[in-house]
Amino acid sequence: MRFALDDDALEVSAAVASFLTKECPPELVQAAFNAGGQGPADDLARSLGEMGVLGMLAPAGAGGAGLSMVAAAAVLAEAGRAAAPLPLTETIALAVPLLASAGDPTGILERVALDDERVAVAPCGVAPGASRAGWFLVGPDPVLYRRDEVTLERLDSVDRTRDLATVTPAGPGIVLEGRGPGMVERGAAAAAATLLGLGRGMLDQTVAYVKDRQQFGRPIGSFQAVKHRLADALLLLELAAPPVWAAAHALDTASPDLPRAASLAKAMASDAATATARAALQAHGAMGYTDQHPLHLWLKRTWCLAASHGTARWHRDRIAAALQL
Amino acid sequence: MNVVVCVKQIPDPANPGKLTSETHTIVRDGKLILDDSDAYGVEMALQLVDAAGGGEVTLVSMAPHSETSGLRTALAMGAAKAILVSDDALAGSDALSTAKVLAAAIKRAEPDLVIAATESTDGYTGTTPVQVAEVLGWPSISFAKKVAVADGTVKVDRQTETGYDSVEVSLPALVTVTAGVVEPRYPSFKGIMAAKGKPVEELKVTDLGLEPGQVGAAGARQEVVSVEPAEARKAGEIVVDEGDGYEKIVAFLEQIKVI
Numbered sequence: 001m002r003f004a005l006d007d008d009a010l011e012v013s014a015a016v017a018s019f020l021t022k023e024c025p026p027e028l029v030q031a032a033f034n035a036g037g038q039g040p041a042d043d044l045a046r047s048l049g050e051m052g053v054l055g056m057l058a059p060a061g062a063g064g065a066g067l068s069m070v071a072a073a074a075v076l077a078e079a080g081r082a083a084a085p086l087p088l089t090e091t092i093a094l095a096v097p098l099l100a101s102a103g104d105p106t107g108i109l110e111r112v113a114l115d116d117e118r119v120a121v122a123p124c125g126v127a128p129g130a131s132r133a134g135w136f137l138v139g140p141d142p143v144l145y146r147r148d149e150v151t152l153e154r155l156d157s158v159d160r161t162r163d164l165a166t167v168t169p170a171g172p173g174i175v176l177e178g179r180g181p182g183m184v185e186r187g188a189a190a191a192a193a194t195l196l197g198l199g200r201g202m203l204d205q206t207v208a209y210v211k212d213r214q215q216f217g218r219p220i221g222s223f224q225a226v227k228h229r230l231a232d233a234l235l236l237l238e239l240a241a242p243p244v245w246a247a248a249h250a251l252d253t254a255s256p257d258l259p260r261a262a263s264l265a266k267a268m269a270s271d272a273a274t275a276t277a278r279a280a281l282q283a284h285g286a287m288g289y290t291d292q293h294p295l296h297l298w299l300k301r302t303w304c305l306a307a308s309h310g311t312a313r314w315h316r317d318r319i320a321a322a323l324q325l
Numbered sequence: 326m327n328v329v330v331c332v333k334q335i336p337d338p339a340n341p342g343k344l345t346s347e348t349h350t351i352v353r354d355g356k357l358i359l360d361d362s363d364a365y366g367v368e369m370a371l372q373l374v375d376a377a378g379g380g381e382v383t384l385v386s387m388a389p390h391s392e393t394s395g396l397r398t399a400l401a402m403g404a405a406k407a408i409l410v411s412d413d414a415l416a417g418s419d420a421l422s423t424a425k426v427l428a429a430a431i432k433r434a435e436p437d438l439v440i441a442a443t444e445s446t447d448g449y450t451g452t453t454p455v456q457v458a459e460v461l462g463w464p465s466i467s468f469a470k471k472v473a474v475a476d477g478t479v480k481v482d483r484q485t486e487t488g489y490d491s492v493e494v495s496l497p498a499l500v501t502v503t504a505g506v507v508e509p510r511y512p513s514f515k516g517i518m519a520a521k522g523k524p525v526e527e528l529k530v531t532d533l534g535l536e537p538g539q540v541g542a543a544g545a546r547q548e549v550v551s552v553e554p555a556e557a558r559k560a561g562e563i564v565v566d567e568g569d570g571y572e573k574i575v576a577f578l579e580q581i582k583v584i
Contacts, residue, residue, distance in 0.1 A: 011517050015401075019511045052514030065514040 003242070003249035005074050008067060013074035016053060020082035023047060026294035029161070032085035033297060037129065037163035041085045045115045048086070055113025057097040063110035064100070069093070073193035073248035080197025081204070083297045085161035087120070087129035089305070093190030094183060095119040098142055102176035106144065108135065119144075122167040123183040123309065126155065130165035140183050143173040159300035185262040187309035189247040192262075192269035195305050196244050199237045199273035202280040202298045206230060210283050220283070229279045236272035243268050260322045263315035270305075270312040277302045326377035326474060328370040329434050330404065331427055331441040331454065332363040334388045334395030338446055348542065349549035350417055351447050357388060359395035362442040364509035366502050367399045370440050371510075373474055381405035383434040387415060387426050393525055400520035401512030407525045408433060414530050417542030420448075424456030426540055429533035431461065438479060439499040443468055458499035465499040466492050470506055 005013070024044055032041035048054055057072055058064025072092055079088045091112070099109050099119070111117035120133035123140055127133065130152055136145045149171030155164040207230060210221030220226050247265035250258040277299045281288050288295030306312065334357035336342060343352040370382045384399050384407035396407045408430045415426065431439055439458070444451035458465030470489060471482035479498050482489045512520075530537050538544055564573050578584045 008518070011397075012514055015512055015514070015517060047511075050513065051511055056514055060515075065518055067514065067518075 003070065003246045005070060005245060006068075009071040009074040012056065012065075012067060012071050013078050015051075016075050017078040017081070019047070019051065020078060020084060024082045024084050026083075026297065029083050029085050029297045030291075030294060033160050033291075036131075037085055037161040038132065041161065042132070044084065045086050045118075048088075049113060049115035052113070054088075054091055054115060055096055055109070056092060058100045058109055058113055062100060062104060063113040064096070069097075069189065069248040069251040070245055073189065073244055076190055076193040077197035077200070077244075080194040080199075080301075081201035083198065083201060083301055085297075087162070089187070089190045089194045089309075090121040090128060091119070093193075094121045094123075094186050095137060097186065098137060098176055098183075099144075105174050105176070106135070120165075120167070121183075121187075123187055125166055125168070126164055127167050128157075128162045128164055128308075130154075130167065131163050136167050136169075137176075137183075138167050138169055138173070142176050142183055143169065144176060145169050145171055145173040149173060157304060159297075159304045161297075161301070162304055184310065185247075185251065185258050188262040188266035188315065189244070189251055191305050191309040192240070192244045192247060192265035195266075195269040195273040195302065196237060196240055198298055198302045198305070199233070199240075199269070199276040202273075202276050202295065202302070203230065203233055203237065205295060205298070206233075206280040206283045213285075226283055230283065233272075233276040233279045236268075236275050240265070240268040240272040260319055263310070263318045263322075266310055267312040267315040267319070270315075273302045274306050274312075326374055326380040326438065327383065327434065327436045328374055328380065329383050329385050329431050329436040329439045330363065330366045330370045330399070331431075331439065331457065332367065332384050332386050332395060332399050333360040333442075333445045333447070334358065334386055334392050335360045335445060335447040342447065344552060348417055349552045353389050357392045357395055359398040360442065360446050362444070362446055362504055363395075363399070364402070365504050365506050366440040366442055367402050367404060368507045368509040369472055369502050370438075371403045372507060373438070373472065377474065380437075383408065383436065385427055385430045385434065386410070387418075387423060387430075389413075389416065391527060396525060397517075397520050398512060400523045400525075401516040402510055403516060404523075406523055409525055409527045410530070410533065411527055412530045412537075414537035414541045414543075417545055418540050419545040419547035420450045420452045421456055421546060422540040422544045424453050424460050425535060426530065426533065427453070428457045428460035429535060430528065431457065433533075437496045438474065439463075439497070440472075441499065441501050443501045443503055454499060454501045461497075461499070463497050463499055464494040465501070466494060467501045469500050469502045472500055472502065472506065 028040045052065050055064040056067045060066040108117050112119055118133040119135040120127035120130050121137045134147050136150050151168040151170055152165040157164045210226050211219050213220050243265040247261040250261040284295055287293040288299055336353055337358050374380045374382055382404040384396055384404050386396055387410045391411045410426050410430050441454040455465050466481045466483055468484040469481040470484045473480045478493050478495050480493045483492050484503055530540055
């Protein structure tokens with residue numbers, strides 16, 4: 001089994017990385033945070049739609065690029081690295097492929113791929129990006145509802161770009177037939193990829209910071225206590241990466257190992273990103289505890305995603321059950 | 326209308342560049358990328374072809390080791406095809422040899438217009454494009470900040486120190502564009518996937534009717550004798566404000582005759 005990133009995945013993720021470096025700097029993420037996940041985030045979503053990022057998993061005929069989940073995972077990792085203030089995990093890896101595999105029953109797929117229409121995804125009844133969505137995919141066996149078929153109740157999130165709401169269906173909705181692997185696996189694999197990128201983004205910033213910040217006449221990165229913590233974080237992120245690509249590959253190949261692979265990826269990526277967040281916060285001298293420093297944007301996204309699509313513990317229990325332990 | 330864009334594939338400027346110890350030429354061993362300054366030319370060419378309502382954009386590049394990574398980026402933006410000249414005999418070429426090679430490759434594409442950047446981000450000679458035009462016997466306009474094509478002529482707003490000159494020449498011609506002439510598009514995923522199937526014609530020096538002795542180190546009329554590090558910028562003067570900071574600022578501005 002070869003699940004390493006192929007040329008397609010490397011090229012499209014490099015294109016997204018270069019786009020986000022220029023168009024999604026920390027100032028934009030902060031502005032989107034202040035605007036509750038709207039304003040500049042909306043412009044970013046439109047550009048990503050035009051680039052073909054949102055619809056990358058839709059077939060070529062349906063406004064997509066027909067790319068693999070491995071490529072999507074690589075792209076989500078870059079979105080995480082930049083802390084892109086949009087529910088890309090849900091749009092790219094859940095809404096678009098679920099609609100596509102169910103034959104696009106309401107004919108909205110192309111519009112979703114271009115960000116002319118948004119579908120919010122609520123596997124457990126809570127949807128990020130809720131206030132701008134015209135459609136909702138609700139439940140672990142997803143049912144598609146129009147906006148006027150659900151009741152929304154706003155939920156505060158520590159990450160204000162999340163724009164969360166509880167979704168209560170009040171109509172029959174449309175059951176998505178023939179949609180392939182479930183929301184749990186798709187969500188877990190995609191969130192794991194985003195978390196991996198968030199971790200990498202925090203580590204990059206922290207390494208740059210400790211090389212620059214002087215104390216006792218030298219950069220704090222020269223102290224072993226700092227170096228070791230960051231080396232530990234790198235180790236966790238490097239260990240989490242292969243399971244993330246493997247879970248994406250398991251989705252691409254409809255592998256019987258998918259449930260275990262997806263849970264392994266999410267458990268390891270959640271742990272790695274959360275540990276990196278702690279190390280990053282400490283190495284920044286606790287800057288990032290407040291919203292005066294951009295690190296907080298990465299920390300909060302990490303906390304939210306680590307708790308979404310199944311916590312590390314929940315996924316470890318699932319692996320144990322699969323192994324009949 | 327057919328447009329050729331000269332694109333250079335260069336070592337990633339994010340990494341520190343290296344020179345060979347003997348010939349002082351740029352080391353180009355690793356993966357090469359599209360020179361950022363060429364993205365403006367590619368975008369300009371795509372817009373001109375669009376405006377003309379037909380034709381295509383062809384890339385012409387000279388690079389070692391059959392390198393196509395940078396070409397793929399420009400093909401993903403929308404260029405139709407590429408001509409790559411890659412030959413060991415080209416190592417150590419000076420600007421004029423490079424111009425002869427590019428001119429010969431450009432002729433094959435029979436363009437109405439050639440676009441290049443004003444200079445490359447690695448070599449910075451800034452002389453190759455006009456030499457290409459001279460070898461082709463075509464007129465050239467450098468430093469374009471606005472380009473329009475109509476009725477067999479190209480009209481250019483040419484950047485000057487004080488403003489711009491309006492210049493018009495008949496086609497075929499060569500124009501070098503500044504960064505900012507247009508905003509380059511990001512390659513779309515469809516473009517990236519389509520670029521894989523676009524033709525890249527790879528040529529050797531002899532395919533272009535040139536002799537290996539005319540190009541590369543053998544044909545170079547220019548030699549880099551030595552290389553010195555640029556003089557470090559002097560540190561600024563730090564003035565401690567003891568309530569009279571504004572007076573010192575005024576004095577400084579008077580000294581440099583700003584006020």
